[in-house]
Amino acid sequence: MARSPFTLAAAATAAFSGAEIVGARRLTAEGAGRYDAAIATLSDGRDLVVRIPTDDDALADAESELIALRALTHGVRDLLPFDAPEFLGSAPVLDSRVIVTDYLPGYQVEAAHVPRGRGIAHELGRGIARIHALPPSIVRSAGLPERSPSDARADLEKLLDVIGRSGRVPVRLMVRWREAAEDERLWSYESTVVLGGVQTTSFLFDDDDTGEPRLTGLLDWHGLAIGDPAIDMHWTASAPDAADDVFTAYAAASVRAPDGAMRVRARLHAELEFAKWLVHGVEAHRADIVDDAADLLESLSAGLADDQLLSDLPDRERADVSEVIALLDRVPRAHGSDDTPRRADTSMHTDAFSPEELRLHADEDWDAAPPRRDTAEESTQPLSPPAE
Structure with missing residues (x-):
């Protein structure tokens, strides 16, 4: 049975330390059933996306995505004319994980x-x-595939x-x-x-x-x-x-x-x-x-x-x-x-990441939320599955 938004919001507090969640609602467009997902609202009005992969394949995709998001440093994000989700935290949940990112609003077009x-x-x-x-170094530094x-x-x-x-x-x-x-x-x-x-x-x-x-x-x-x-x-x-x-x-x-x-x-x-x-x-x-x-x-x-x-x-x-x-x-x-x-759902030249340190299986590396950017630098924007 799919987890309720309130269950997901409770799990988010373990992944995102210090989060004061005052509301939650289901994220209906996320993952075509591959994730239990919700939007959690913090006391300061910010929205977070809370996801728990429902199978091993979804968990593997989530792992790859988190490596990619961690590779999107401030310098890399400055090269993009649009926003990417920011990884905020992760924690083990039974045989899966809860993953928290910021929420990006907007509409989608098939x-x-x-x-x-x-x-x-x-x-x-x-x-x-x-x-x-x-720059290709963004991918290479994160240990992501090259073909x-x-x-x-x-x-x-x-x-x-x-x-x-x-x-x-x-x-x-x-x-x-x-x-x-x-x-x-x-x-x-x-x-x-x-x-x-x-x-x-x-x-x-x-x-x-x-x-x-x-x-x-x-x-x-x-x-x-x-x-x-x-x-x-x-x-x-x-x-x-x-x-x-x-x-x-x-x-x-x-x-x-x-x-x-x-x-x-x-x-x-x-x-x-x-x-x-x-x-x-x-x-x-x-x-x-x-x-x-x-x-x-x-x-x-x-x-x-x-x-x-x-x-x-x-x-x-x-x-x-x-x-x-x-x-x-x-x-x-x-x-x-x-x-x-x-779904078939980066860093600058000076950045380097060890893929082993970024793997979700190393709980000690992922349980702590990374430092957030100054809110003046952030622009919030969101999620969706592939058109099928």
Whole structure:
């Protein structure tokens, strides 16, 4: 049974020493069931987010996210045009942990509802470009993953071998993806700091005095790594109206040389979510998931009948292809032990962190809340699960 907001608020006092909590309410948008979550209000009016992971996979994601948040030093946060949650404390709770962060207010927009033109599309493109411009030392100092183009290519080849043995993938898709794996033009990109496949619902917006939306916060950091920047743009396959504007804003804000194959790889990442869903079904010995994934793959194949992935995509993407890829809303990004969908939910050059010291399993390192920033530096902003 899910823990009540008041139970979570009581647990928060063990994680955040000295907290005087005067109210609590459920955080309904958090984690798609992977967390028990609530918003706790302090006597001084501040809101905190209190979460307890409900399974081992959610706990592992929380551990990765806390390492990332601790790596977001004051210097790193000053490089970002929006806020990130601040880790305030953690404490053991039975076979899990209670995790406390500050609350970031704002509204969220699902990919399919991102409109074309200025506004949200441009804010998303610019915001992702700013993440990709962060110094790689932020990730390396925290001991977070780093993947080269050759690593990504090798992973794709392994994935194709697995799904090929299943016998449930249309030949057209296997040929399409094999050609992508073999095309050198796709794998000459520069690896950057990435969020590991962020969704639009991870971003928070608020409207300025003129009514224009402004990006104010980013919630999900558990996938922070060095890798293919296109992975953070794969959601554009579900936003056909806004995709051109997102990529235009991204290119204008990017500090790196243009990546002519980025949009192709973004589509490739989106299509491969179907394949990963099939692999999950095979590995979990779930015939129902395998059948569902096979149906999705057949629909994708039919929609791509006359489409060439490796052609010049910007002016050649077809509406029916976008509609088929929009089926991604049915495909969870990753899965917990109970098949609950989960989200597939940095420091400056002078900063260094020991991954061992940052692990949640070392209670003595995590039980004490870190010093808070001066409130004049803070801007509060919040949480959400992936769109599925």
